[in-house]
Amino acid sequence: MDMQRVIQAFERNRYDVRVFHTGEEAADYLDMVIDGKTVGFGDSETLISLGLYSRLRTHNRVFDPKHPEEGKNFTETARECMLTDVFLTSVNGASETGIMVNMDGMGNRAGASLFGHKKVFFVFGVNKLRPTLEEAIRRIKNEAAPKNALRHGYTDTGCVRSDRRCHDCSSPNRICNAMVIYYKKMKRTEAEVIIIEENLGL
Template sequence: MNGVSETGVMVNVDGTGNRVAGSLFGHKKVYFVLGVNKIMPTLEEAIYRARNVAAPKNVLRHGYKCGCSLQGGDRCYDCSAPDRICNVLAIYYKKMRNIEMEVILINEDLGY
């Protein structure tokens, strides 16, 4: 999970959809484990965080070549590079039907 609003709406950015796909369909129970660093006041700020904080840091971590890594990893440049990792934006307003979902919030900064 890349961001969550204070109202509980969660945001996940993904490059190929493989990470979000498993949380949307197919599993009987999904756990989301996230640190307090992912909590933002609004949905808009959670989306901003996912695209401009989490995604560039993950691009740098993996060594991908795309707009944000070529510009120093400071934000998303909305590029069209083959290595782009922000092709999918999933917004979880509520839990999916027929899937149990549990959010575990850890009182630490975890991941990006």
């Protein structure tokens, strides 16, 4: 993969872009630039692996559905994430042509990534990158989404019940209810793409 070409593709789509060799370096950078803000988290294995929740909460007001405050649940905390200064999310797939994709079951992550914040950080490992948008979507349907369904223990979904490939199921636990394609940066919201040269997340 020609990383310079990938960076230029995202920059053409109006994103600020930074590439880090390791998750630790990316976490150090985010911990430095996000300070004194309200911060919302999208439900993400990549962000968990970076340990950002515990680091950022020492000098920011942080909302993470994975760590609801006392007396609140996942959904209530996800609502609080909708209007924070900063929103942190990963993506399920991205193309070397500078397009990102998120598949969502509840909509908290996809919805919050589109509007409501001063700045959104999209953080992902190189394992999420595919040459084209079509291949990135194929990766989501046949790799990421089945693993995600399994991680959540949704044993009644088509992919978990069968061969770990998407069967466009109708399970109430289906995690693929909406797909957001980020063709370009949204208007009036700052957005930064953080690419990490490691395999992270699903």
